[in-house]
Amino acid sequence: AHQWRGVINEYAERLPVDQDTKVITLGEGGTPLVFAPALSELTGNKVYLKVEGMNPTGSFKDRGMTMAMTAAVQAGAQAVVCASTGNTSASAAAYATQAGLKCAVLVPDGRIAMGKLSQAIAHGAELLQVDGNFDDCLDIARKLSEYYPVFLVNSVNPARIQGQKTAAFEIVDALGDAPDFHILPVGNAGNITAYWKGYTEYSQPYDSPTGGVLPAVSTKRPIMWGFQAAGAAPFVAGHPITNPETIATAIRIGNPASWDGAIAARDESGGLIDAVTDEEILEAHRWLSSKEGVFVEPGSAAGVAGLLKYHRAGNAPTGATIAITVTGHGLKDPQWALKGADGTEVQPTKVGADVLSTAKVLGLA
Numbered sequence: 001a002h003q004w005r006g007v008i009n010e011y012a013e014r015l016p017v018d019q020d021t022k023v024i025t026l027g028e029g030g031t032p033l034v035f036a037p038a039l040s041e042l043t044g045n046k047v048y049l050k051v052e053g054m055n056p057t058g059s060f061k062d063r064g065m066t067m068a069m070t071a072a073v074q075a076g077a078q079a080v081v082c083a084s085t086g087n088t089s090a091s092a093a094a095y096a097t098q099a100g101l102k103c104a105v106l107v108p109d110g111r112i113a114m115g116k117l118s119q120a121i122a123h124g125a126e127l128l129q130v131d132g133n134f135d136d137c138l139d140i141a142r143k144l145s146e147y148y149p150v151f152l153v154n155s156v157n158p159a160r161i162q163g164q165k166t167a168a169f170e171i172v173d174a175l176g177d178a179p180d181f182h183i184l185p186v187g188n189a190g191n192i193t194a195y196w197k198g199y200t201e202y203s204q205p206y207d208s209p210t211g212g213v214l215p216a217v218s219t220k221r222p223i224m225w226g227f228q229a230a231g232a233a234p235f236v237a238g239h240p241i242t243n244p245e246t247i248a249t250a251i252r253i254g255n256p257a258s259w260d261g262a263i264a265a266r267d268e269s270g271g272l273i274d275a276v277t278d279e280e281i282l283e284a285h286r287w288l289s290s291k292e293g294v295f296v297e298p299g300s301a302a303g304v305a306g307l308l309k310y311h312r313a314g315n316a317p318t319g320a321t322i323a324i325t326v327t328g329h330g331l332k333d334p335q336w337a338l339k340g341a342d343g344t345e346v347q348p349t350k351v352g353a354d355v356l357s358t359a360k361v362l363g364l365a
């Protein structure tokens with residue numbers, strides 16, 4: 001029986017690894033590309049969701065972390081460090097555990113979702129809550145790795161981007177060609193950089209590190225649409241933001257590390273990077289759970305929020321194939337599901353422990 005072997009083993013000929021590389025993997029990647037009937041119907045497109053919450057630690061970060069942790073082991077590192085809004089730290093903690101490495105994670109104090117915090121703790125990472133935001137954390141992590149013997153596993157490490165590009169490969173492999181549009185949330189901008197790299201490499205002959213040239217797999221590259229939270233939208237402002245604010249803590253970032261990569265993806269594809277409000281993000285979050293059956297964390301819904309916004313304004317494409325990455329699992333940050341559209345707590349209906357009262361409440365009797 002075939003079992004998915006993780007992104008390094010599945011795409012070895014397109015990654016900087018060789019036969020002797022000791023691969024650190026939890027079986028990441030191979031995530032479902034789910035047809036979204038309601039979004040397709042509403043917008044008149046074929047809309048697919050790349051459900052990255054199905055990765056081992058519940059976010060797309062695992063694709064990059066398998067590469068980064070493999071590189072750390074190869075480099076003889078004893079300890080790894082990262083800054084994180086939560087998902088990177090959860091992933092780093094899990095992969096470091098398998099690799100047998102110490103792991104230190106720097107997170108913004110009080111602004112990371114409980115699910116993610118508990119993952120880092122469960123995997124035994126040294127968890128440091130920094131009195132600052134993500135951008136401060138990344139600054140410290142970079143300097144720690146510069147001055148001390150710790151290996152940086154943030155997406156400024158090119159190994160991370162290498163691993164994350166495999167999501168684009170999977171989408172092309174599933175659809176038979178690249179989609180017309182690819183839409184995704186943008187925070188630190190590693191992921192949009194990685195997708196563009198993956199789509200680009202799949203669209204032209206590729207000089208494999210294993211020797212030989214692989215033929216192009218796709219006939220084209222998609223137009224890239226990235227969406228940031230309105231209170232944390234440096235690409236829309238055109239410069240870094242000092243005090244980023246959004247309920248979507250995953251993408252509460254003011255000074256993205258992969259600035260140039262995101263601009264290249266946007267401009268070379270003829271795409272855009274725009275902002276969506278927290279209300280639009282939460283609306284998309286509810287849309288995904290109540291109409292498509294896909295439960296994501298709020299930040300993950302920014303791409304869907306962007307499509308809904310552009311559709312409402314009459315600026316969305318029609319008749320196109322659209323892939324949207326939903327980046328992390330809803331169980332990471334479940335509190336948002338317990339609020340209605342008006343912001344009030346949703347209360348479960350209490351019933352007696354008998355069939356008749358249950359049937360009555362259900363309108364069956």
Ligand code: F0G
Nearest residue numbers: 084085087088187188189190191327328
């Ligand atoms: N969606 C989720 C759920 C994320 O956790 C992140 C980033 C993004 C989108 C944005 O991706 O940074 O590549 O543009 N989370 C990082 C972290 C910053 O620390 O977990 P990006």
